[in-house]
Amino acid sequence: MLKITKLTKRYGTGDPVLKELDLTVEGDQLTSVIGSSGAGKSTLLRCINRLVEPTSGSVDLNGTEFTALNSRDLRIARRRIGMVFQSFNLIDRLTVMENVQSGRLGYISTWAALTRRYPREDIARAYELMERVGIAHYANKRADELSGGERQRVGVVRALMQRPEILLADEPTASLDPKTSEQIMSLLRDLASELKLPVIINIHNVTEAKEYSDRIVGMRYGRIIFDDLPDQLGTAEMDEIYAGVPAMDRAEVGAVA
Amino acid sequence: MSQAKGSWRKPPFIANPLIRLGLYGAVALYFIFTLATLPIDWERVSDGMSRAQRIFSGAFPPSFERSGLMIDGFLESLKIAILATVGGILLSVPLAFMAAGNIAIKPIYLLGRGIIIVARSFHPVIVAIIFVKAVGFGPFAGALTLVVYSIGFVAKLLAERIEEIDFGQVEAMRAAGAGYIVTLAYAVLPQIMPRLVGLGIYQLDSNLRASAVVGIVGAGGIGATLANAFGRYDYDFALAITMVIVGVILISEAVSGFIRKRIA
């Protein structure tokens, strides 16, 4: 279970990007986070594994308080969180197999990493997962020889190789064409239920979000203003989430205070 | 449905095992053979540590007593560099056109490329020796040497730039009925000017460095002063000269980089 409490992120002295956010994700549901650009979706995700350092607040994953870890323990703890990126973030010049095995770098020895002599179970599992997502025949191809959708699958397999307790996906389909986008979303949904894995996805395509998620979280300028089942997301709620500009928002808050 | 395999090896860079192993073997043989047959006087080398000690203690603190001599040498190096750069650029422009495949006809192209290759092949020090024998000791030999050095670099790169120009602009001028010179001036020159200026500034910096060295064989400049200092075991003076050389090169590099960034 992932429990986020009063998470705040402020850059410099400006307005905070995340404002005392609370969020709990448990079980094996697929949660989509939606909101306009600048709502803080990406920052939220990156604060969970501290790729971005939270200013204050707590991030607790199955009993481990991430914000309190020193750098060495943080490295060890990050193995439990898998991440899929919008630009795939693969190592272009290496083969698909190496990219996939790089998800295990937190586990294998330096020598094994150096000589590419990966443990048998890791290789077997890699083939299994690659087969499952449909890229097993690319094992020896360079990552930059694959298409966008295929590359994202490599990213997904890499994340799953960590045997994570939770999967984060930061706009995984933003760089893909609509058809491929659906394939990836469908894949994520299926994997989530097969592996009993909670998944949090940042997404800007609301239609896809509604179709593939079990739960939708709507953010607006650093706050969660919607948290419910997909079919509860009507036009009124969408307006709330997507309309307006920050200045107006600040004016609203000022009026209340 | 294929069976999940338990082993994987990264495909090697050179696929053919024969060539790959043959290459490793050749490299290993090279190392063993050369290291065994290198004429190294190991005693002298180990002596080197104590000699280095003596030299460095003799070198500190650096001596600026004869700074008059040093300044003279530097000014001479500077003049050599300036003249060589100007002369080099003036000669490089026509040579570059001669060596550009899209402008020159085949025999001229070959001639141009040939001149550039010869200019590049010999180290400036060797060229300096030849010029010293031909025109006597002193900065004139140094300037000639660096003109050749400049041509080897500037003409080559300029020729490459000329080969990459957008020919459409030349076509347009020709279609409008412009003559040869005018076409050059309007369609070609503007395209190569920025590159030429950048190369010129880079070459000035390069020549400044090289001018410090050609003096060692008698072609004028601070190099002669430095070689003398070493020869007379005046290590403190040598250190002073070297420090100033480094300083001048750094300043020149910074200025050159700054100007080139402003232009780009």
Next chain:
Amino acid sequence: MSTQPLQQTLDHWSRFTLRQRLMRYGGLALTLLVVAWALSSINVIWEWVWDAPNQMGDLFARMMPPDPRNLPSILEAIWQTVNIATLATMIAVVVSLPVAYISAQNTTPNRIALWIGRFILVSSRSVNTIIWALLFVAIFGPGIVAGIVAIMFRSIGFLGKLLGEAIEEIDQKPVEALEACGASRFKIVLYAIVPQVMPAFFAVAILRWDINLRESTVLGLVGAGGIGMILQGAIDTFNWPEVSMVLLTILALVVFGEVVSSYLRKKIL
């Protein structure tokens, strides 16, 4: 919609404003002034200048035909020259890796390391190979050791600077991904940085080897081994036919170096 008539007919145009033109002419004048100063104050004995073509013709005549009698020792010296260049480049490549790592802004551990790295690179680059050779001949005595060390010292700066720039230009995204997996710094370098820098690494190493081949040919002139020593000997004894023979072998060596390095570069890309 306003349609104000033009107040005056526009019938002149110039590419540069007055100010720009003044600056351009000023720049030109400055350049000419500098050249004139250099030309005037340089100590040129003009009689020698006019005599130059004669002298060069005379020199050329004396060099012909090239004398192959000493070819065996010349070729052996060329072989030594190749060894100096190759061994020194290899060692320098290995040494320059950590220096490049600490000199790159995105991989350096702290500011002190950054400045140490930059200092090493700058001092190495700013002192010409021949000057290094002078120093090492004084330390290690005449011979190829001085030559190898001199080439090494100069190459580290060249390689380190270009490699450092290559490291600074990498795509940070794979680095981010591997950080998210919990990989250690070393493994991140190994998987996310090294593969990205590989092509530049090989290109730079091959380029430096080619340059070092040229530099090694003249080290002997200050006593640091290689073909330069035979060249110096021949010049000192006015044995011009042998000088031209040596020059021909040097030319062949340089051409060989260019052919090999462009072949290797094509293979890498």
